[in-house]
Amino acid sequence: MDQIIGNIDLLIQFPIVNLKIILDGVMIGALFALAAYGLALVWGVMNVKNLAQGDFVIGGGYVSWWLANNVGLHPLLGVPIAFVVMWGIGWVTYKLVISRVIERDLFTSLLATFGLAIMYAQLMNLMFGSDTQSLVLDVTALGLENNYYFADGLIDLPAAKIIGVALAAILATCVILFMKRSRMGQAIRATAQDARAARVMGIDTEKVYAFTFSLNSAICGAAGAIIVMVWVIQPFYGITYSVRAFVIVTAAGLGNLPGVIAAGLGIGAAEQYGSHVFGIGYQQAIAVMLLLAVLVYRLLQQKRNRQVLQ
Amino acid sequence: MLKTLSLAAGALMASTAIAAAADCGTITLGAAISLTGKYATNGVHTQNGYEFAIKKIAENGGVKVDGKCYNFKVTYYDDESKGDRAATLAERLINQDKVQYMLGPYSSGMTKAIAPVTEKYKIPMIEAEGASRSLFNKGYKYLFAVLSTSEQYLASAVTLAGEKAVEAGGKASDVKVAIAVENDPFSLDIRAGVMEDAKRAGMTIVIDEKLPRDLSDMTSILTKVKLIKPDLLVVSGHSKGAATAVRQIGEQKISTPMIAMTHCEAADVTGNFGAAANDILCSTQWAETLTYEDPIFGSAANYEKEFKANYSAYTNKKVPYQTAQASAAIYVYKDAFERAGSMDKEKIRDAISATDMKTFYGGIKFSETGNNIAKPMVLRQIQDGEYKVVAPSAFASDKVNYPRTN
Numbered sequence: 097m098d099q100i101i102g103n104i105d106l107l108i109q110f111p112i113v114n115l116k117i118i119l120d121g122v123m124i125g126a127l128f129a130l131a132a133y134g135l136a137l138v139w140g141v142m143n144v145k146n147l148a149q150g151d152f153v154i155g156g157g158y159v160s161w162w163l164a165n166n167v168g169l170h171p172l173l174g175v176p177i178a179f180v181v182m183w184g185i186g187w188v189t190y191k192l193v194i195s196r197v198i199e200r201d202l203f204t205s206l207l208a209t210f211g212l213a214i215m216y217a218q219l220m221n222l223m224f225g226s227d228t229q230s231l232v233l234d235v236t237a238l239g240l241e242n243n244y245y246f247a248d249g250l251i252d253l254p255a256a257k258i259i260g261v262a263l264a265a266i267l268a269t270c271v272i273l274f275m276k277r278s279r280m281g282q283a284i285r286a287t288a289q290d291a292r293a294a295r296v297m298g299i300d301t302e303k304v305y306a307f308t309f310s311l312n313s314a315i316c317g318a319a320g321a322i323i324v325m326v327w328v329i330q331p332f333y334g335i336t337y338s339v340r341a342f343v344i345v346t347a348a349g350l351g352n353l354p355g356v357i358a359a360g361l362g363i364g365a366a367e368q369y370g371s372h373v374f375g376i377g378y379q380q381a382i383a384v385m386l387l388l389a390v391l392v393y394r395l396l397q398q399k400r401n402r403q404v405l406q
Numbered sequence: 407m408l409k410t411l412s413l414a415a416g417a418l419m420a421s422t423a424i425a426a427a428a429d430c431g432t433i434t435l436g437a438a439i440s441l442t443g444k445y446a447t448n449g450v451h452t453q454n455g456y457e458f459a460i461k462k463i464a465e466n467g468g469v470k471v472d473g474k475c476y477n478f479k480v481t482y483y484d485d486e487s488k489g490d491r492a493a494t495l496a497e498r499l500i501n502q503d504k505v506q507y508m509l510g511p512y513s514s515g516m517t518k519a520i521a522p523v524t525e526k527y528k529i530p531m532i533e534a535e536g537a538s539r540s541l542f543n544k545g546y547k548y549l550f551a552v553l554s555t556s557e558q559y560l561a562s563a564v565t566l567a568g569e570k571a572v573e574a575g576g577k578a579s580d581v582k583v584a585i586a587v588e589n590d591p592f593s594l595d596i597r598a599g600v601m602e603d604a605k606r607a608g609m610t611i612v613i614d615e616k617l618p619r620d621l622s623d624m625t626s627i628l629t630k631v632k633l634i635k636p637d638l639l640v641v642s643g644h645s646k647g648a649a650t651a652v653r654q655i656g657e658q659k660i661s662t663p664m665i666a667m668t669h670c671e672a673a674d675v676t677g678n679f680g681a682a683a684n685d686i687l688c689s690t691q692w693a694e695t696l697t698y699e700d701p702i703f704g705s706a707a708n709y710e711k712e713f714k715a716n717y718s719a720y721t722n723k724k725v726p727y728q729t730a731q732a733s734a735a736i737y738v739y740k741d742a743f744e745r746a747g748s749m750d751k752e753k754i755r756d757a758i759s760a761t762d763m764k765t766f767y768g769g770i771k772f773s774e775t776g777n778n779i780a781k782p783m784v785l786r787q788i789q790d791g792e793y794k795v796v797a798p799s800a801f802a803s804d805k806v807n808y809p810r811t812n
Contacts, residue, residue, distance in 0.1 A: 099614070106633050113629060120625050226444040227672060228646040230653060232679065243657055250632060254657045327622040328649050332444075336620045371626040377589060377616040379626075 125364020132344035134312035147209040150334030151216035156320025157329040178321035186313020220331035260322040430475040436505030438495035443487025455732025489519035496523040514538035534731040542775040557599030563666035564603040579608030584636035588643035641667040648673035656682025663809030685810030692727040703766040734767035
């Protein structure tokens with residue numbers, strides 16, 4: 097208790113720390129939002145809740161890490177390559193597993209993706225070992241500093257984080273434009289609205305499903321390639337990203353893209369505040385508590401609506 | 407000419423020694439060890455350590471029990487890094503394979519799973535890879551560990567910080583300590599050790615946080631460190647803790663004068679983060695630069711050299727302490743068998759319990775509860791990318807850089 101009061105006291109004594117916490121939170125939240133967006137896409141279009149979401153993220157991280165260590169690839173180039181490689185892995189996963197469970201009930205697809213999550217984590221463990229890995233992004237060659245400091249060094253902005261957030265934003269914009277403008281994007285949205293009607297209109301929904309799942313996997317892969325430059329990855333870290341993605345999508349609601357982004361950034365910031373005040377051990381608990389609060393609020397709201405209907 | 411002759415003579419002598427050893431009988435030891443699963447890397451290090459020691463002992467005339475000579479042989483099973491599997495395999499080794507003497511698995515968790523089994527059947531077990539303090543407060547009589555227990559891992563950093571405060575004209579009790587450890591038995595032991603020593607010296611604990619199991623970001627703790635300015639920061643969270651801490655200490659320019667952590671080598675902080683790792687203190691059970699030695703393996707440096715010559719996979723890296731302590735466990739068995747002069751497992755157990763020897767791995771002498779009390783933990787500092795022993799002072803090769811530069 098004393099420690100919690102002391103921690104709050106620090107926030108009041110050094111107001112600038114609030115800004116730092118929010119900045120850190122927004123930077124990590126941007127990557128959560130990316131994984132959550134992919135999840136919302138698959139959930140909305142195919143009604144599959146992908147529990148292996150986080151493992152695709154970690155998979156992308158390992159693609160970039162492996163290439164950097166074995167081929168000497170620049171970590172920044174790892175992002176598009178992880179996008180492509182994870183696209184392929186997503187496509188294979190769809191063809192082998194997801195296409196068989198897509199028409200089944202909720203539990204079949206949950207079980208299938210849960211099984212995939214365990215399998216991918218073990219595969220990565222066997223292939224890359226259980227040690228934590230990360231990449232260091234050195235941008236001094238581009239005439240930039242590796243770290244920027246403000247407010248007497250209390251606020252630090254590593255270039256890797258700034259670039260990571262920028263890449264995440266570019267990727268998100270591209271995906272949104274693609275969904276709005278391209279024929280495939282329109283087909284995806286049509287399938288999400290009503291798969292049967294879309295089929296009647298001549299849309300190859302099987303192709304749309306395969307494309308959507310691969311796209312999700314690719315987005316996750318790119319997010320992972322950014323994460324490996326900014327934080328660390330480990331074969332069994334997927335679950336943390338899966339949990340956050342679920343929290344964000346559930347809180348924001350399906351088909352609510354601005355909501356997903358806002359919830360992602362918000363949860364990132366809330367976690368940072370939570371870990372500052374209550375201790376870092378409670379970081380993930382904060383995310384889940386927030387979800388609980390949102391769900392209770394929604395329930396109350398719906399109850400009122402139902403009463404009106406009666 | 408003379409040189410070739412003496413070489414040939416040497417080879418002849420060596421070959422007679424091997425020939426003699428080949429006529430020896432066999433003592434079978436049993437081990438369930440993690441050859442696959444999450445502990446596989448260190449499980450293999452352990453197995454290599456066992457095998458290398460068996461080979462060296464055979465080359466040096468084997469184990470002499472009551473005038474006859476014997477060689478060790480180990481029956482291995484793979485516990486897949488799972489505790490329940492390890493316990494089942496220990497039962498199998500004892501009941502089906504009739505193994506009378508056991509070697510330890512890798513990690514405290516696996517040792518914890520096996521110890522009740524060996525205890526039940528009264529089978530002595532010398533283990534080399536389980537450091538948790540909780541292994542040695544259960545009253546086990548057949549469990550012996552050659553390594554230092556985990557609460558000692560970073561306690562010497564507390565002493566060092568106290569000494570530095572006195573040197574600077576202050577008191578040891580002026581030192582402010584920040585602790586960030588993972589919420590698992592091993593790291594909590596480390597925390598307990600640091601707390602105990604800090605309290606004894608009258609130091610204040612200003613930060614005391616538990617890291618989550620899936621840690622990838624500790625900026626919030628480091629921000630507090632920046633505001634509160636402790637004199638010593640202690641981090642323990644296996645390799646992810648070391649990797650995350652070193653990376654973000656560099657990014658956030660943390661200026662704490664002394665930072666100590668575990669698992670620097672496993673996280674390869676020097677290779678991954680370069681200058682950010684400089685002047686960080688890392689604890690280790692053993693280092694090849696220490697001045698320990700014995701008649702079988704020679705000096706610690708010689709152990710490293712000969713091991714590398716036998717296992718080419720280690721050519722370009724340091725021999726990990728996990729390997730050295732596994733070899734030390736076999737060496738303790740040899741010594742115990744020779745002193746017992748018998749194959750009776752009760753006599754062997756008593757002989758192990760009375761062990762008091764100097765080895766390339768350090769002194770070995772067991773307490774009542776079975777942990778080794780003759781070997782201190784070693785603290786190394788990363789100086790220009792190299793690990794240099796700086797504490798305890800009796801074995802130190804270099805002076806500690808204090809305060810650390812960043």
